[in-house]
Amino acid sequence: MDGTGHGAENLKALTALDAGLVGCRHCTRVAPLGATICTRCGGALESRDRTSMQRVWAWWLVGLLFFIPANLYPMLITQTVGRASEATIVGGVIELAQHGAYGVAGIVFFASIIIPVGKFIAIGYLALIVRKPHGHKPKSLLHLFEVVEWIGRWSMIDVFVVAILVALVQFNLLATINPGIAAVCFALSVVFTMLSALSFDSRRIWDQIETIADE
Missing domain, CATH: 4.10.1060 (ZNF265 like)
Known part of the structure; x- marks a missing residue:
């Protein structure tokens, strides 16, 4: 030196x-x-986990496939006096906002749309980055990976809301609330993206930084 x-x-x-x-x-x-x-x-x-990237992409793709119907099909099916109504995730957020519950609408939108989409982008970004040498700071990439791992569990808040509503709003003839197919798809999507993140071998980040240093 x-x-x-x-x-x-x-x-x-x-x-x-x-x-x-x-x-x-x-x-x-x-x-x-x-x-x-x-x-x-x-x-x-x-x-080094030699099969980690295959598992990362496999879980990532399955999670994405379930995330699409989770947003297209109804999350809640409400029946009141013989009348049924269905609400998707986005539809539920809009309905909450229309009733003045902006805080709840914001939480549901952030946990059900922003966080899952952000996780897909972050995991895909990390999986692509480690395929070849790059100039990114390894600690920044590691922090991103840790955030994805930590925040993943909070994506389940929408499923928890559905479970609570189903348990509380059961008035027999007056009103009933049942989960839609989207609730199952959303829960599976969250589980699969969590498995994708857990399959990622973060040690590969340092290998690519080392390759650049050697060059």
């Missing part, structure tokens, strides 16, 4: 793979590269 400090620009993060080690993804204990079983927790050791 010279006195100007330019040598620091050529340094790269030292990973377990570079050091000839493999880390356990369950208890974080490291072992020599080539070990297959963690001596602490008994978990399987693998330096």
Whole structure:
């Protein structure tokens, strides 16, 4: 390293793979590269998940396929005095806004539309980025991945609302509320996108940064 400090620009993060080690993804204990079983927790050791990207794209695609009917078909079917009405996710948001419940409408719209769409974009972006060398900061990509993992569970709020309404609004002859096919599709879409995110091997981010540094 010279006195100007330019040598620091050529340094790269030292990973377990570079050091000839493999880390356990369950208890974080490291072992020599080539070990297959963690001596602490008994978990399987693998330096890189070679099939992770196939699983990421498979779950991502299935989740997207279920997300489409989740927004096209009714989420709620309401029956009042022999009269039935159906409401999609967007239709329910509009109806809530028309009744002045802007806060609730905003929460439902954010949790049911913005978050799921954002997750699809973020997971797809990460999966495409790690396919080849890139100049993005690895920590930024890792933070994006952690946000996707953390926020995924909140996409279920729409399903929770439906479950609560079905349980509370059961007045026999006066009114009944039943979940529509969209509720099932939406729940499955959330589950599949969560599986897609969990299948992503974040260690691949650092591999691509290392490739650029070597070049």
